[in-house]
Amino acid sequence: MTVGTLAALAVLAPFAAAALGLPLGRVLSASALALSGTFLAAALGILVASFAAAAPARVWETAAVLTPTGTIPVTLGVLVDGLSGTVAVMVALVALAVQMYSVGYLRHDPRYPSYAALVSLFTAAMLTVVLAADLLVVYAGWEVMGICSYLLIGHRWERQANSAAAVKSFLMTRFGDVGFLFGIFVLGVAAGSFRISDVLAAVPELPAGTLLAATLLLVAGVVGRSAQFPLHTWLPDAMAGPAPVSALIHAATMVAAGVYVVARLFPAFEAAPVSLNVLAVLAVVSMVGAALAALTAGDLKRVLAYSTISQVSLMFAALAIGARVPAVGHLLSHAAFKALLFLCAGAVIMMVGSSLLTDLGGLREVMPVTFVTMTIGFAALAGLPPTSGFFIKDALVTAAEQAARGGPAPVGAATAVLVLGALLLTGLLTGAYVTRAWLLTFFGPPRARFQPVHPEAPPVMTLPLLALAVPALLLGFGGLNWETLRPQRDSALLSVLLAGIGVVAAYAGWRADPVRDPAVALGRLRGLFATALHTNDLYERTVARAVRRLATVVAGVDDRVVGRAVTGVGRGARRLGGVIRLTQNGNPQFYLTGLLAGVLLLAVGVVLLT
DSSP: OOHHHHHHHHHHHHHHHHHHHHHHTTTTTHHHHHHHHHHHHHHHHHHHHHHHHHSTTOOEEEEEEEEOOSSSOEEEEEEESHHHHHHHHHHHHHHHHHHHHHHHHTTTOTTHHHHHHHHHHHHHHHHHHHHBSBHHHHHHHHHHHHHHHHHHHTTTTTSHHHHHHHHHHHHHHHHHHHHHHHHHHHHHHHHTOOBHHHHHHHGGGSOHHHHHHHHHHHHHHHHHHTTOTTSOTHHHHGGGSOHHHHHIIIIISHHHHHHHHHHHTHHHHHTOHHHHHHHHHHHHHHHHHHHHHHHHOSBHHHHHHHHHHHHHHHHHHHHHTTOHHHHHHHHHHHHHHHHHHHHHHHHHHHHHSOOBGGGOOOOTTTOHHHHHHHHHHHHHHHTOTTSHHHHHHHHHHHHHHHHHTTOSOSSOHHHHHHHHHHHHHHHHHHHHHHHHHHHHHHSSSOOOSOOOSSSSOOHHHHHHHHHHHHHHHHGGGTTTOOGGGSOOHHHHHHHHHHHHHHHHHHHHHHHHOTTSOGGGGGTHHHHHHHTTTTHHHHHIIIIIHHHHHHHHHHHHHIIIIIIHHHHHHHHHHHHHHHHHHTTOSOOHHHHHHHHHHHHHHHHHHHHHHO
16 A cells, blocks of 8 residues: 555545544444544554655655646645655644543533534544645645634534634635635646646746745735734634634644645745745734733633744744744644643633633642643743753744844845844743743632532543643654754753743742732733734724625615615516506407407508508
8 A cells, every 4th residue: 555545545534534423423423433533544644654754855646637627637636745744643643632532521512423523524624735735625625624613613603702703713714715725826827737746846937926926825825824913813712612622723733734834835935035024024923912912811721822823923933034844843842732731721621610810720739630731731832841842942043043143044134133033032921921821720729619520630531631741741852853953052041041031920920919810910011912902903993894884885785776676677567567467358349359450450561561
């Protein structure tokens, strides 16, 4: 069996679980279907990745023409190399942990069968994005992910917050997807093929203007899907969905899909440095702004949501300065520790009954497994040694420092300096908001009217936590310990120092009053940061208001013009019918008179014409 066949089966396994689970989930065992399909995908993904690791320079590609289009054909196939194989394993393993965790988290939910099937379908769609050999097939998987995200965020659709968050995420990501689709069209038409290998081979021959247009359009798509400024506001609201959904979609896979696409098409972006400069600026704004929002957010899941925006920005910033390996390394590391954090948050919510930081506290003794694993996840998020986050953050700072000193980079030194400053500031802020959330959740007196009903989550939920804690803690010593990711003394010390300053500052604020939120010390800035600089209000006053006005105009035109025209046609038809009805009065004499008059007219006409 070829590597391409194994990769295709890895995609089809969760798809088959979804295809069976949606119609038969209540008849068959929904959990068995979901777990078996995802487990098979993970096993096949590991096998594919092992082949790719054994031959790092080799690329396996299988493709077949789907249907002749008359111009550029669409092909079905898979593209396997070190990048796609590694990311596919990450997707499948995180999805497996989420599926197992969901068995316990949603065990009393009557909608669990459809939920499990949608998670399987989402997994298949993400694997399609990662392994597809054709850009149009990538786009198909990209859109299926969006549909699944909408349905999973709105899993409890009867709650207004959930349905509103689902609609918001769908609309905002669709807005970016328009640019993504046209970017694919520009690249494919210019290269004469939508196959990724053909597109990348054609990059050196493509006009600079074409590459600039295509990559800017792609940036619009990945910015929307990865929740970057200015299309970032949907992600914190999406936390209304179940915690496992947040772990899978909004931490490890969907928001990372944009990073993967840029890494996959990186030669095209390298040839368009303006696009990378734009991406760098957006990443800088996103990483600092989201870190400030996480520092003041009052909900544990929203803290993690804003941290996701900030951490994904680090990946984009690394790609912008040409640090592709650290960016992909952070993609893998972030998937492990952020999925772990969201699942830990779900255990806290299920046991306590609330995700508000003001309702938490003192949980380290009653939830020891969650406490230990979430501590590991928080340490990795802050970049503290010896976690995987430490190796990655150091590699990012080192790459930015070298680019700022004039080293080889696709962007200018000024952009690299901006990225470096943002990375250092974000490291400090991350240490602060991580410590604040950790202390308010597990330490101090219990502040809640809610109390845990069990000492810990059930084993089906704690086992995924323990499994994800291992790569979050040790990945830097193994899978991420490449030459470019080995810690450099100066940058490592600087990264740890800045994170330590943030940790100490948050601890000092909490220590002064363990009952009070340390963010109170920010004063009026707290409200500004908590709303992400009032971006939602800005959209409400500009975009939403303009759309409502346009809708009012359209409704007026529909009512006054279209509606009246339709009504007028109806009235005219009715009047015409009334006139015609006069000829159908049921009087035989009237019909005979009409017949004779017609004959007379015909006779006169014949005489006159002849």
